[in-house]
Amino acid sequence: MSPASANATGQALPHDSATKHVAGTAIYADDIAEPRGLLHVYIAMSDHPRARLTRVDLSAVRMAPGVAWVGCADDVPGVNDTGPVVMDEPMFAATERDGGEVHHAGQALFAVAADSLKAARAAAGRAAIDYAPEAPILTIDDAMREGSFVQPPYRMARGDVDMTLASAPHRLTGRIEVGGQEQFYLEGQIAVAWPGEDADMRVVSSNQHPSECQLIVARVLGVPAHAVTVEVRRLGGGFGGKETQSNLMAACAALAAKATGRPAKCRLDRDQDMILTGKRHDFVIEYDVGFDGDGRIAGIRFTQMARCGWSLDLSSAICDRAMFHADNCYYLPTAEIISHRCRTNTVSNTAFRGFGGPQGMVGIERVIDHIAHRLGRDPLDVRRVNYYEPPDGPGERAVTPYHMRVEDCVIGEITEDLANSSEYTARRAAIARWNAENPWIKRGIALTPVKFGISFTTTHLNQAGALVHIYQDGSVQLNHGGIEMGQGLHTKIIQIAAEELSISLDRVRITATQTDKVPNTSATAASSGSDLNGMAVRAACAELKGRLVRFLCETENVIEADIVFLPDRVQVGAREMSFSDLAKAAYLGRVPLSATGFYATPKISWDRGAARGRPFYYFAYGAAVTEVAVDTLTGESRMTRVDILHDVGRSLNPAVDLGQIEGGFIQGAGWLMMEELWWNAAGHLKTHAPSTYKIPTAWDRPEQMNIRLWEKGMNRELTIKRSKAVGEPPLMLAISAHHAISHAISSTGTSYPALNAPATPEAVLLALGRAQA
């Protein structure tokens, strides 16, 4: 029996699919029994990063054994575009009419549907395609030199930066390069489409944004949205990589299904997945900062340059978020942040956990570290003097560069708690002694904070819907717009619903997310899943509960105060009835037992033109201390201990939240320490599988990892149960690992090491050279 329902939230319950996960019985898109006549779709990719197609002849592809359908740009009945925000992404680059053009190596040219994937792939190889290659723009430096951008530069500013820079007692400039990151969800991109009667199309997609997938499939097919239903039960990981990137596969499967009348599956293998779909943006960040003798920043100018790839995708909002996090936890009295969104002939970069925030934060943390190095201070002291003031402060150091007042800054308290529990000061001293005595292995330690803004900065996306049914037997089925991708969203939602209805958890079942159950949903992204959908589910449950109360008042002749919802039963005056009996009675009493719920985040607004407003409902905070060891002969590094204190408000599920924190941290450490995307001079990604692209393994997880939820945590805003979003913020705790490496390197010389990311052995060795120069 599941735990008492009155306080279902706050319990450390296992993931609601955990037993299915371990038994291998959880069904992912590719596990659905393959229907009769299923076609397999293969997407042919461009060999060149930038070229005109001077000849496209697919006749041999069509003639190949097993082929049922071949589609290029000419074969799209609707619009040949899968762009999510603006239509700048041709679904297929190739057209047999006049060739077409390609903008990155790996771009989709055309698709083939055949009886087997092997046959489809073999057939695609028969295409006659001639390219007239042009010189590609591959890097940020190339794009800046050529003036190649996906949108105009954007600026956020507050105060007179030139003046404060000129008058500051100290000033320094610098530059950091931050690499991109592949999401590396374990389940690759996949969609299966079933054609129905009339124009109907049902699509199962591994997708974080089914409503957008629905619109894009409808656009490509040239049918109204009402003809397309997109269904998602669970993802084998998303991390942002399935927010927009899954739509192409869904569109290809649907197109093949529509053209042939047969079901069709489009499943990418790992190499295609990594070549064809977008990743975290790599950034180059330049800074010019003025500060006083304590390291207190007077003014700062950031120039952020992001590699967006060949199309816009979500780059506008991602680059904005990098700017929103250029302050992290620090009050910047005057600041100017300029963002360049570089168009390159590489894959179109996209959402990845943190959505630009991590890159922006890496920029300011670098500045703090650089200032501390210049002044010969512990970077933690420089952090402390620059923190935003706490909620009860005088309001002098509380406004962000985008003119939002920070009302909930608890980072000071978190920092002191963590510095104590991790014995930061004593260990830093011990490390100094170690480094003095040991010439080859150097140690380093760093504490870095996180303040992460919660809400989609595209304000209208902050809405959610839910649909809750109570059946006659007292069981409850619910549906909401959120996607379960491993983050435990459904588990939390079940807890919320059980608590709201005062029923046990096993009465509540969440079905696959479907666009015909809850329409017009937002992506499960921006850490918003439980904030938005939890509130919508609560609203639906409250509506149902209200109906039940009114029904009891009328039929039992009591007033509302006489009705008490107890676990799985209701006390009505002197008597009790089970929830099941109540459901049955309400049904017989002709009470509607199905309700929708809706939620729109209050208080937020954003004027992008003026670059001011309140884009975030609240901020999530946390801090981490990481200790590392570095081999100065080889550049290898390892984390030896991690301590984390993170604020999730009132936790909806401490086990799930701790899982998000640990997983986010290790993922962030992978980004900053070992995961390297590498393109050759011809514009081909050469790290496109786990053999060449290395994410952390079990051995990389330090044995000593002490993670705590901040006990005092409580959201000041009226979020669901006063919780805070937890999906993305912990990733940025791993910036502490990068800084710990920099600290270890710094012990070998007097110059600033200016360590780039990722801190591969090679990057570390280069930084050692700079430190000793």
Place this chain on the structure above:
Amino acid sequence: MGAIEFLLNGEEVALTGVSPTTTLLNWLRYDRGLTGTKEGCAEGDCGACTVAMRAPGGDWLPTCACILLIGMAHGREVRTVEALPSDEGLHPIQRAMADGHGTQCGFCTPGFVMSLWVAAQSGALGGREDVCDALSGNLCRCTGYGPIIDAALSVGHTTSPDLSRTISDPEPLTYRHSEQSFWGPTSVDALADLIAEHPEATILSGATDIGLWVTKHDFDPLEIIYTGRVEELARIERRGGALHFGAGATYRDAVDALATIHPGISPLIRRIGGAQVRSYGTIGGNIANGSPIGDMPPALIAAGATLHLRRGAERRSLPLEDFFLGYGKQDRSPGEFVEMVEVPVPTVPSTLACYKIAKRYDQDISSVLGCFAVETEGGIVTSARIAFGGMAGVPKRAVSAEASLTGAPWTRATVEQAMAALAEDLSPLSDHRASADYRLTIARNLLLKYFLETTLAAPITDLPRNPVAVV
């Protein structure tokens, strides 16, 4: 003619009409409908497809079903995640993973469960290091691994009862499908004859490389000769002053024997592939495929290994380094195969040390592998064998550096001269693993590191293996 016969979760399977190069994973998922086993990469690098397989009387091995060609399953017993629960419910490992929050998205989970199950069967979940070794070939992107490691430690050794049936494995296999032939001989002589008769055939051992040709490059050979059923080819024997490794000995088989004569080699083998790859990849295959990024050849060259080749009844031998003629080119004629590797037992305690530099500790390809064996007498270098991987199109012996060391005093000054001489030996390339400059710098630093570790009173902390916090 013939069928591929094996036990699947206790049930006999006899396959005909299936291509022998079908991967076990695709057969399980799409023919058999056992979808608990997942595809994450189709190259043996993520572990989502891990199942357990064993030969009669052998240990259960963690097995990447995604690159295992189904012909290799003949005569074996296969167990998948679906067969783990018993009448009492989930297996203790499954229970611990579920209750201990060891799953998030769940996609990698069956692979983790199977890797841990295999390790538990052989009693290899004693401590954290064992667990991490068992999981070295399994990627999880969600959890950060902590809850998985804790779940494994909480279970420790838990064996599962044998399912009721066993399978016998006596006969050589000849399996034909359409125009394809798959031979699984059971003696070295029969293997030699087959290879001589079919010089164009693909010689298949652990499929840790060939499996990728199939999944990634549509490799579909007409003739395959599988060595994995030849028990005598996997033998490891000490004869005379040398250890003789049959070409079919896996890394897993070889590591302990090699460690008895060269303790410095075992940390390297521990880092080749993941547990799954180490259970299937063979010493002979790592040499015969001529890959410039194989880790064993440089170590074996530094150990002074001799390679034994055979064609029909003809045998010849040569120093291992001479086998590698150039990138993609080896001194092996049609019909010939690698039969054995002979590693001399050092007459003095081994001085061999191997340093693998990669972006990740586990399951990564070396950007630089440096293997050093320098012997001294009275402070003078009497013998120096230095070999590198990742520095050229072939495993590269550093003859100039060796020459500059030999006869000189084993001092920092001598070593610095040898470090300079490495520029004559090595002209590496830049690629996605590292730049040419870094590679040459590291090659030199590794020689210095070797010198320091052989001369300093206290050795340099073995950073990758001993990640202990300072306080």
